[in-house]
Amino acid sequence: MSRGNTGLAFMRRTRWRYMLLGMLRDWVREDAQTLIYIGKVLLACMLAMWVSLRFELEQPRTALLTVAIVMQTRTSMVLAKSYYRLIGTLVGIATSVLLVALFAQERVPFLVYLSLWISFCTAGSIVFRHHQSYAFVLAGYTICIVGLPATLNPGHTFDIAMTRLSEIMVGLACASLVSALVFPQGVGELLRNAVRKRFRDFSRLLCSLNREKLDEPAGQAATLRMASDIFELEIFHASSSMESSHSRAYREQLNMLNSEFMAVSTSFHSFEQLMRRLHTSGHPQVVDSLMVLFAPIQSAVLTHRREAQDELEARQVALTIDALVQRWPTHLNEVRSSLPSTLTDNEKLDFATGAELSLRILSELHAYVHTYASMRKPEKMGISKPRRSPRLGMHFDPLAALLAGLRGGLVFAVMSFLWIACDLRSGIEAITIATIASTLFASSPAPGRTVRQFIIGAVIGTALLYICNFHLLTQAQGFVMLALALCPAIAIAAWFTTRPAIAVIGSGIFIVFFLHIGFNNVFAADPVNFINEAIADLLAIMLAGLFYSLIDLTNDLWSRTRVAQALRELIRDACIQTPPPARAKLEAHARELLLRMGSARRVADAKDKEVVDWLLSTLEISQAVIALRLELDRTDDAIIRSSIDQSLLQLARLFAQPSSTLRRSAITSIAASIEYLQSKAPLGIPNHGQLLTMLHFIHGALLDKDSVLTPIAPLEDSSIPGALRHA
Structure with a gap:
């Protein structure tokens, strides 16, 4: 009995140990990553604030805002975003200095040209993708940060430009340094996991085709989600060149993999549609024969009766497909010879069409699987120079880009008119945040919802700003107390940005909080000015939201008609x-x-x-x-x-x-x-x-x-x- 009880106790302890280890792994994979990211944001912000105060920069909050904007979970994405932010900032500053030099005494022409520039940058953010799009956004609203204050004192334009540039560079340097040294995370493993998941999903989709499925409505969601991954992965592998030369070679292979995946997924969709049409029109014998013909392809993508989990198992799949390619003519002849003699000429042509599509799927799957299998340590497999991949290029609707530019320019023009006509005390800040909202979200797939989230973030940021400015900063003595006063709001905003569904709320908190935090190199708490700025911010964001509703490029009948026509x-x-x-x-x-x-x-x-x-x-x-x-x-x-x-x-x-x-x-x-x-x-x-x-x-x-x-x-x-x- 005692031995049995001892064994049972051991089994219980083992079960609890494995359960605790599983919980620990889940925590490290999910919650720990969130805490690490929040800690890195806090550390980078504190470092940027310390450097800015140490060198007595005019607005340390600009450096803090820069850190908040460029900080990402992956090191290479921080480096890439910092690089393009620097380019956008330099272009925006150069344009600001040029326009101030040309129209220093003419406010209206100056604002008109600024509006045209913002229209151009907003349109550019629609034409380009990812970090290049972000560079256009930066070039657009940087002109507000530098150019508008310079209109009040044109003689100090160069000093203002250099000061803002210095603050931004401090923020970029601190964000990049912390991201690279503190728990650095590359995009390589993330890319590999995404590629593996897409291969498993496609293999599952390929094997799911059967007679019963032909009775169901055509499934679109799975196909489109895998297709959208092609462009979502570009966000990551566009940044991979910042990591190493191996990452750049991996990027070339990924381009080839994307191209081959598009080809085989399209061919499979065509084959599936043909099977549905044959099933609906009443050709059961042809459908049965084509299912028999296609069955070896479905079996070939499986290893150990399941989808390949990684590149090593994909190599086994590649060998199976190699063998299938060799025996395909024999298999085709066997299936063709077993066709019933009662088939009409039209049904024989249906079978020939399905056979041709099956062969195309096999050929394209052969290329896709071999490229995928070769992505496991290509430098050890003799793949130093992968095949040249076709470029995806840039594809956009010119009219949509033009209307987006018009929208961005109109938001700036209307806010400038209100600034002049109503003599807004916080006009420059209001114009800046309206321009940020009208350019930053122009390429969003749902800008209306994005702006609504941004307004929520602005409200939360204003509440946190009030607490920080009038209750915490007034009690802060020295750098440590100052850091403790800012940390709660930064941590809250950073947590929001780790949740994709509400990340824009975090961005709204960061932007409003850091644009109006009550210290530069000298602390100042002015309740009247705070209320004016809060009202102006909300007015500016709501104006941007109104124009997004009036010129909606994503969710109205006109847009859908344009896309269908294209x-x-x-x-x-x-x-x-x-x-x-x-x-x-x-x-x-x-x-x-x-x-x-x-x-x-x-x-x-x-x-x-x-x-x-x-x-x-x-x-x-x-x-x-x-x-x-x-x-x-x-x-x-x-x-x-x-x-x-x-x-x-x-x-x-x-x-x-x-x-x-x-x-x-x-x-x-x-x-x-x-x-x-x-x-x-x-x-x-x-x-x-x-x-x-x-x-x-x-x-x-x-x-x-x-x-x-x-x-x-x-x-x-x-x-x-x-x-x-x-x-």
């Missing part, structure tokens, strides 16, 4: 542009249009469903069109070239101006090309099968009753001859 233009370009656009560039363009609008994060919203459907339709059809045109370039038959060119022209007209008439014309023209190809002997045309299957795929997509074309270009069965419906 997506249709991509299909038109794929049809008629000479030479045809690169597939990777076109896919990146289509995905980024949606991501800039924010719809990729609102997949479930009914109002965004049409735009999401247009994206998927664009990827599906443009891929087939580009493949068709590449095959057409290898064809010498003039009649075939002329027939397919005419079909592509009709397709381009349809997507340029969708209508029922043009949809019927495109279907008729493509059916005629299919009929002519079927009448030709395949032996006379080397790529006869590829041309036929791509035409058949496009034809089926146009006939699909669930197509996104149907609401704006309805197609009645009675309007299409039966021969064309089953071509």
